[in-house]
Amino acid sequence: MSKIGIVGPATSVERILSIIEKSKYTNMEFIPFPYNEIYETADIVKNNYAKVKGWLFSGPAPLMMAKKALGSNDNLSYCPGIGAGIYRSFMQIAYHQKKLVNRISIDMVDGADDVHESLLELGIPNSDMIIKLYDHTVSLDELAQFHLQLIKAGKTDAAITSLDSVYTVLKKENILVYRNTPTTMEIRQAIKIIVEKVTASYFKNTQVGLAILQVENFDEMIEKIKTPYGLQYLELDIKKLLLKFCEDLDGYLVEKGRGRYEIYSSRGSIEKKFTPLKNVINQLSLETDCAISVGIGFAETVFTAELNAHKAVQHAKKRQNGIVIIEDGGQLIENAGDQDELTYSYYSNDKELLSRLNQANISIKTFKKIEAVIRRMDWDSFTSAQIAAKLDVTDRNIRRIFNSLCEIGLLECIGETDSNMRGRPSKIYKLNALSPKTPIS
CATH class of the missing domain: 1.10.10.10 (Winged helix-like DNA-binding domain superfamily/Winged helix DNA-binding domain)
Structure with missing residues (x-):
């Protein structure tokens, strides 16, 4: 059973879990991770990363903190607070005040959604709104002061915030403030997205993975070695290095001869060990004083993974100490794991x-x-x-x-x-x- 972590203020986490209880996700377990302050998000995801297969956040702000902490967007989802949520906030203000309030301050995570577009759809001029877009570097006090100073200066009559902590501060100051929270429908959609991501990740990780490592110019290397024992010692050193990597990978090593080695494992295991694999390639290159071509094939079956790996290593021969991957479906990845990684398809049905x-x-x-x-x-x-x-x-x-x-x-x-x-x-x-x-x- 796959586990998904739910991160947000206690009230938001409880609301998300109550919606999950009404749905049928029998193959998923949802674990609550409530926080008191949004900045706790980074520690939550880093300390519990190995316990879950995916994360669902109560809004874009904790998602932003998590992406910064993990350095990845894999298997992360959030409940959006723009669209239906912003419409509801305006309706609540109009209902409670018995009039349309136009002069409002709004805070929103930069890049989460287009708040200006939502306001235009409501027919409200942007000139009546003062919007603050923020990123992970902003402080809660800065956001609270943004709303407070506008109210005290007479520039706005109400505030809409996406953060529970800011809402609490403004309430204590008797400011007319409303929380911009996702609707039940938006939460259901966010739950569906993270469940689909985790499910897809499971099947992807269980694909067969084959890595072929080829020591280039192997015959020339042999000629430089003065004694047969020298060659045997070198091959033992290579095998020892690769066996240690296979042990960490939970893989299976096959020595094919003439400087070629094959490592069988799962796609998920190989992808998680990319940095150690690159270190192994560099060590092999130093040990042998030769370039190392590495081709990796991923597929549903061993046969197709082998075909992909052999194509990949042939492509890798044109590069030096780089990794080439061919996935099931025709995607080819050059310089995998590097900054100049390039992904493209090597065939088309068009x-x-x-x-x-x-x-x-x-x-x-x-x-x-x-x-x-x-x-x-x-x-x-x-x-x-x-x-x-x-x-x-x-x-x-x-x-x-x-x-x-x-x-x-x-x-x-x-x-x-x-x-x-x-x-x-x-x-x-x-x-x-x-x-x-x-x-x-």
Whole structure:
């Protein structure tokens, strides 16, 4: 049975649990983690990380704290406080005050949702509202003072806050304040999302994982070793290093000979041990004075995982001490675990796209790789030199590919760089979405 932690103020946690009780999640256990102050969130998730498979937070503020503490957004969800929640706050103010109150101060986590859009949908001018967006560095006192000073200066008549602690402070000051809390429907949706995330993660983690490590130029390395005993000692050292890693991984080591080793485990175990695996690769490279190619295959079956791993290690041979992963479904990940990690698909079922690329004599893998760089860098426009630098290939080669992509309508030249710069101006391109209306040349 998978466990999910519920984090938030005690009243919010109790409300979420009461909604869960009315639903049927027989394969999930929900554990309450109430806090007195929101800043306790970081310690809660760090100290209990191994006890649960996912986290559900009462709002965007504790989620923000958790993401900062864990450095990851995996299996995290929250109950949104914008949309129906903000509408309810305005209706409560109007009902209790028997009139429409327009001058209101609102605090909201930056990036949680578009509060301005919600106000426009209500038909309330933004000029009547004073909104404070905050991040994890803000103090509760700062938020409370934001509302208090506006009220005392006569600039606002009421306050809406997303934090229970700020609500309590303002109530003690006899300020007209309302909590922006999610509705029951929004909480149900958030519960559904985290349950689906945890379930998907379970099946993903139980996939078969195979890592192939290949010592490159193995024959040349043998020639440098003066005695047969030297080679045997080296192979024993390599095997000892890999066996220690397999023990931590709960994996199974197979020595294939000629510098090739295979490690069988689960996807979840391998993904959790990426940093130790990179350390092992570096140690092997130092021990052997050779580059180490690593290819990892993930799949539902051992057979498919082996196929993916063999393709991945062939791809990794072109790189030095990097990890290449091929997932079940055709996703290829270069430099896995590094800052310059790049994910793209090496095949496609799009017949029109394949037809165009075939006409231009460009592989789907090459196109998807270029497309992945553009998406990752979030470039609206780019030059061939920029792409060449990211892919570590020559500008001349990329220019040739770009010329072909322009001919088939997948790329468009939209201008040139400043001609006052030294050398010839470079062409500026943009990526075109594939459209059935665009004719094939």
